[in-house]
Amino acid sequence: NLALDHPNLTVWRRATVEAVEGRPGDFTVTIRQLPNVVTDACVNCGRCEEVCPVEASEPGRRAIFSELYDGRVVRTVDLETCTFCGRCAAACPVEAIDFTQSPRRVKVAAGALLAAVGCEPARRQHFEYLGYGKPGVITQVELAERLDEWEALAALGRLPARHVVMVQCAGSRDRRHLPHCSRLCCMIALKHAIRLRTLFPEMKVTICYLEMRTAGVGYENWFLAARQAGVEFLRGTPPEVQTDGRGRPVVEVEDVTAARKRVLRPDLVVLSTGMEPAAGIEELADRLGVQRDVDGFIDIFVRETPTTETSVEGVFVCGSASGPKALIEVTTEASAVATEIHAFLASQGRRTTAPSEVDPGRCVGCDTCLRLCPFGAVALAPRPQDAPRPEGVAAASLLATIDPGHCRACGICAATCPELAIRHNVSDEEILGRLAVLTDGVEAPVVGFYCRECAGAAIGLSGQRRDRYPANVRLIELPCVGRLSAVHLVEAARRGAAGVFVAGCAEGRCQYRRGDESAAEQMRLAREALAAAGRAVPMELWHLCAADRAGVGRRIRLFVARALGDSETLAALEREATLVDGGANGCAGCPAAAAGPTAGEATAAADGRGPDRAREGGERCGCRA
Structure with a gap:
């Protein structure tokens, strides 16, 4: 194996991270490594395993067992179950078993750290309520193991099951169990369904689902291929799997499409179970100092883009450690993170601005x-x-x-x-100075504060489209709307602002995590201060992203008309919004909708998905109605 034999690569098997110290570019990692007990002198004769009297924690294995490690067979001792009786050492012909080894701690210097711990199949407690453990109820993993044996049955013309029902989202997208979508389950079910229909054309295969999510280039073709192969898709998921008097599975499901209840009596029920964070990821995240998302995976730094950076500079994440991913995504991320780490180590880091x-x-x-x-x-x-x-x-x-x-x-x-x-590197004096210069001599100015990230992209792209907004609008860029304080808002009102709008990232996707929440709180404080002074100034908080580029100008014009009380202009803009084709998107009066459908929405309308599905993943209007 070229990777394992590389002189600059050291692999620490059976090791855990105990502590991480230092700073980005100069970390010190404390590693605790358990002994392997079996030395490199092992010739893999198997005599040790033959004489071992103890079963390992994993069924079917002894306390000393062989495992495939990157193309090589390696003998390992399960230290949790081994009784250290010494029979294996006595039977070893080359004296390759050494029980005198002990754990060791090593401190390793590192310039960057990468978390690539992956994820794990959901524990049975998350899908046991569906009847797992009863006769005829298995998981997709167990079905994959059976399929190899079923190929021999297909060659003999024997049918292992006449009817197979697959239940999607078993324990997933459920707040009682795993609230997230594991993204792989639909593709696994489609692959197995196609294979079953190919091996056994007379077998009936039914997939019970709420939504088939085939997110990936070319993945939709798997869905089409399954339909062409004769797989039945039933929209609806059963609350449980029952058994009849003969012990066979009974599935009662509400067919959403046909608006009727159906009772299925298959020979086999296959649960498409999800994925959950790897064991120990919480402790690892704490030691690395990185944040985890609401589902327990390691959170990435910039949520809007597929990045491998975490909330801590110099610490990266790759693969399913940040959420379930397909193999092609994992390999792509592996290449990307190698490039990012090289760039980080070869530069001064990712910092471009001075800290507070x-x-x-x-x-x-x-x-x-x-x-x-x-x-x-x-x-x-x-x-x-x-x-x-x-x-x-x-x-x-x-x-x-x-x-x-x-x-x-x-x-x-x-x-x-x-x-x-x-x-802060953008001081209060600088912001107040911009306000003074930009509003000086302007009658009834309307001030807009926007972040340079998502909202900045939307406004910049709007400008490239030659979009227009009134001449009395004054825009002030901030690194994040979290930099905005009530002092700045009150000062804008003191200088005669007719209205103030604040534009941040798409809702729930602030690149600095809480910038929009902070801005909302500062706007509340500013309103209270102005109300105490007997003054009311219209203020709005907007959530924008690049997908809103077509409607930014109209949104600003609507706000200005409302702030100035220009009923004639406001009525004209609202009439225009209802006439524009985008008004049919379901957000009547929404500037982004009024600006017309995006390319993604037009494609969605063409294939029947509708605009809501097209907007998933950031392509949404930004309307808060």
């Missing part, structure tokens, strides 16, 4: 920034004796500190600090 800094002369040691930082870059530490401190703050008080290696310069801490004690 704390002014100890203003910091009072509250935990506001600590609670709100989405990357865990803020900590409270004892205040140094020589550090300045605000009046009335004790010398033994705590001081907020920002880790430059974890800070992403989103600006949320600077915007929310009640003491204005955090300096």
Whole structure:
């Protein structure tokens, strides 16, 4: 194996990560490695396994067993079940078994770290409610093992089952079990269904589903091939699998398409079970300092793009560790992460902006920034004796500190600090200065704050389309709308703004995780402050992405008309919205819808999927109605 024999590659088998220290580009990893007991002198004669009296934790194996490791047969001892009786060592003709070995800890220096722990098949507790364990109820994994044997039956003209029912999303997309879609189950079911129909043309195969998700280039052809092969697709999933008096499976399912209940009596029920995070991923994520998503997988840094970066600089993720993926996706990510790690090690890292800094002369040691930082870059530490401190703050008080290696310069801490004690690379003075210059001499200006990420892409693409917005609109770019504070909004109102809109990333997809939440809270505080002063200024928070490029100009024009109370212009824009073909998309009056269907929506309409399916994955209108 060329990879294993490479001089620059060291493989630590039976090893776990105990600790990670250091900074991006200069990590120290503590590894604990269990002994293999069987040395390289082993000739794989198998005598040790023959004399071993103990069964391993995995059924069908002894406490000493052989496994295929990257094309090589390696003998291994299951230390959890081995009784260390010594029979294997006595039977070994080459004295290759050494029980004197002990675990060892090693510290390894690393410039970058990669988590590629994969995922695991769902435990039976997630799909046992469907009748798993009863006669005639198996999983797709078990069916795959049977298919090799069934090929011999097909050659003999024997039929192992007359009717096979496959139940999709067994335990998946269910908040009681696995809330996420495992993405592989539909393709596995289609592959097995086609193979069954090919081997046994007289076998009836029914797939019970809610949605067949064939996400991938050419994957839709598998669905079409299954239909052509005669596979029946029944839209609806059963709540359970029952058995009749003879012990055969009985499946009662509501056929959504036909609007009637059907009772199926198959010979075999196959559950398409999902995937879940690998065991120990929680501990590994904690040691690496990376965040996990709501499903328990390692979260990627930029959710809008298929990246391999995590929330910690210098730590990458690849494959199904960030969510279930097909083999072709895993191999593609492997190539991508190799390139990204090389670029990271050959450069100064991914940082392009300076991290935020704390002014100890203003910091009072509250935990506001600590609670709100989405990357865990803020900590409270004892205040140094020589550090300045605000009046009335004790010398033994705590001081907020920002880790430059974890800070992403989103600006949320600077915007929310009640003491204005955090300096950001885009300072308050700079933002207020832009406001002063841009609104000077403009009658009833409308101010728009937008992030340079998703909203910036939408506005930039809108400009390339020669879209228009009124001349009194003044746009101010921020690294993230989380940098926006109530001070900036109140200042815009003080300078005569007729309205203020804030445009951030697509909802739930902020590249700095909580920027839109912070902006919404600052807008609430600004409204309260203006209401106390007897002033009301229209404010709106928008969620935009590149798919909204066609409707940005109309959305701005609608907002300006509402802010200025221009009923005539507003009525004309609303009439225009209803006349444009995109108004049929189901978002009447929505600027993105009014601008017409996107290419993805047009394709979806052509093949009958409808606009909602086309907008999945970010191609959505951005309307919050």
